[in-house]
Amino acid sequence: MNPVLRRAVTATATSAASVTATTGQGFFRGSQRLSSTLSGTSNSRLAATSTASPSESSPPKKGFASLSQPSQPTGPSAGQVDVRLVSRLTRPVSPTRAQKHRPLAQSVPESAVLSERNSVLTLDFGGKASSFDSVWLRDHCRCPVCFHTETKQRLVDTFEIPLDIQISSATLSQNGKSIEITFQNDNHKSVFDLDWLRSNSYNPRVATKSEDVGRTFKLWGSEITKSIPVVDFDKVMAGDEGLAEWLNLIDKFGIAFVQGVPPTPEATEALGCRISFIRETHYGKFWDFTANNAHADTAYTGLALQSHTDTTYFTDPIGLQLFHITEFTGVGGKSVYVDGFNAAAELKRTYPEYYKLLTEVPVPTHSAGDPKVVIAPSPRAYPILNIDPLTKQLYQVRWNNDDRSVLNSKTLKRLGSDEPVSVKDFYAALKAWVSILRDPKYETWIQLEPGLAVIVDNWRVLHGRSAFTGHRRVCGSYHGYDDYRSRVRDLCYGRLGRLDI
Numbered sequence: 001m002n003p004v005l006r007r008a009v010t011a012t013a014t015s016a017a018s019v020t021a022t023t024g025q026g027f028f029r030g031s032q033r034l035s036s037t038l039s040g041t042s043n044s045r046l047a048a049t050s051t052a053s054p055s056e057s058s059p060p061k062k063g064f065a066s067l068s069q070p071s072q073p074t075g076p077s078a079g080q081v082d083v084r085l086v087s088r089l090t091r092p093v094s095p096t097r098a099q100k101h102r103p104l105a106q107s108v109p110e111s112a113v114l115s116e117r118n119s120v121l122t123l124d125f126g127g128k129a130s131s132f133d134s135v136w137l138r139d140h141c142r143c144p145v146c147f148h149t150e151t152k153q154r155l156v157d158t159f160e161i162p163l164d165i166q167i168s169s170a171t172l173s174q175n176g177k178s179i180e181i182t183f184q185n186d187n188h189k190s191v192f193d194l195d196w197l198r199s200n201s202y203n204p205r206v207a208t209k210s211e212d213v214g215r216t217f218k219l220w221g222s223e224i225t226k227s228i229p230v231v232d233f234d235k236v237m238a239g240d241e242g243l244a245e246w247l248n249l250i251d252k253f254g255i256a257f258v259q260g261v262p263p264t265p266e267a268t269e270a271l272g273c274r275i276s277f278i279r280e281t282h283y284g285k286f287w288d289f290t291a292n293n294a295h296a297d298t299a300y301t302g303l304a305l306q307s308h309t310d311t312t313y314f315t316d317p318i319g320l321q322l323f324h325i326t327e328f329t330g331v332g333g334k335s336v337y338v339d340g341f342n343a344a345a346e347l348k349r350t351y352p353e354y355y356k357l358l359t360e361v362p363v364p365t366h367s368a369g370d371p372k373v374v375i376a377p378s379p380r381a382y383p384i385l386n387i388d389p390l391t392k393q394l395y396q397v398r399w400n401n402d403d404r405s406v407l408n409s410k411t412l413k414r415l416g417s418d419e420p421v422s423v424k425d426f427y428a429a430l431k432a433w434v435s436i437l438r439d440p441k442y443e444t445w446i447q448l449e450p451g452l453a454v455i456v457d458n459w460r461v462l463h464g465r466s467a468f469t470g471h472r473r474v475c476g477s478y479h480g481y482d483d484y485r486s487r488v489r490d491l492c493y494g495r496l497g498r499l500d501i
Ligand SMILES: [Fe+2]
Pocket: 299, 308, 309, 310, 463
């Protein structure tokens, strides 16, 4: 241990109790630059002064808090001291004054503390402390030199930042809403909004409940037909307000209908392009077809289609499917929709083990009907129910029994494990899943007609149809999931709102 470090540890060990007592008595706020002197006596208080005691072995660096050395250290040994409070960043005020100021803002830190080596900054957000590493703070500077205000891209050269970069000073603003930090190696000044620091805190995370709210899904079953989510074509085409209304419905329900659509491919394509450019696939860009077997896929026949999601065989399945029947003279061909998130929730309630299996067993899929097309995802297989590894929430349903590939030892195991899965258990889980998908409580049947377009979130809502005979002309488009979510953030969430950039 270097001499400076040892001295700090011993001083802190001696005065640890008084530091704690002082911390408990009042709180510190203000704009005063901190350079505090910590006395080694038992009843010492932290005081914001401009005095700095020189170090024996090396002079104190500019702006650093320094320590007076106790003559006889009596506290725990250096090895036992984990957190050492060296400097207060704000000046002490009386408890009475503190209480008067307390309602200013919940997020205003009551105290800010630098670690011994000034490479960790601890902030107290209304009684909840959280620490920020200096390298993190320097890397996350949002000044125009370090972060491009237009492109929203990092400009700072992260790899030039020393891992233990020193903070030489930290100053709370008068209104308590921001903190200015000066770094020692390059004398760079960064100003951080305290709300921003709180919502991005990580050691530990300190956030309000409202900040923890993620997407809100309105799960639905057959009852959705009583009040289907629908918007007017003219409104969507007229401006962003109507488009936002449509996107909000898709975001919430995973399905939204559009009424009053001119029954033409041109109008339908224009509608889809309100959200994003079209995702082209081996089926083409904007599709407009009849049951003419144009592609080697059951969608291009008059056969019934069980509820499924599209393109399970893509690494990145398509995000939205816009669908519009522009001509129909025949019998049958009713459309069915199932909220996959609702069905999965029911599977979890009724057969938790099967639910778990379907979240853990990867299922290989393919599309190889068309000449020269042999599509399969990379990695080779994904579970039917995909769980976000960060949030632990279901984020994607991939289910089309028609597109399943061979089950063999390559995939018949749980992800992250070589333990083989019982084939019978797997089929039992599939049966339980499909019994829910086919339960009339979860199915919504609707006869689509020219003028009524529908869009589904293909990562959530399954679609199918009954068999039909006669003439049925259908058009529509696919849109990428990321492009769809981008549009939702931009128009419904207040641009960058809810996205930590
Ligand atoms: Fe489909």
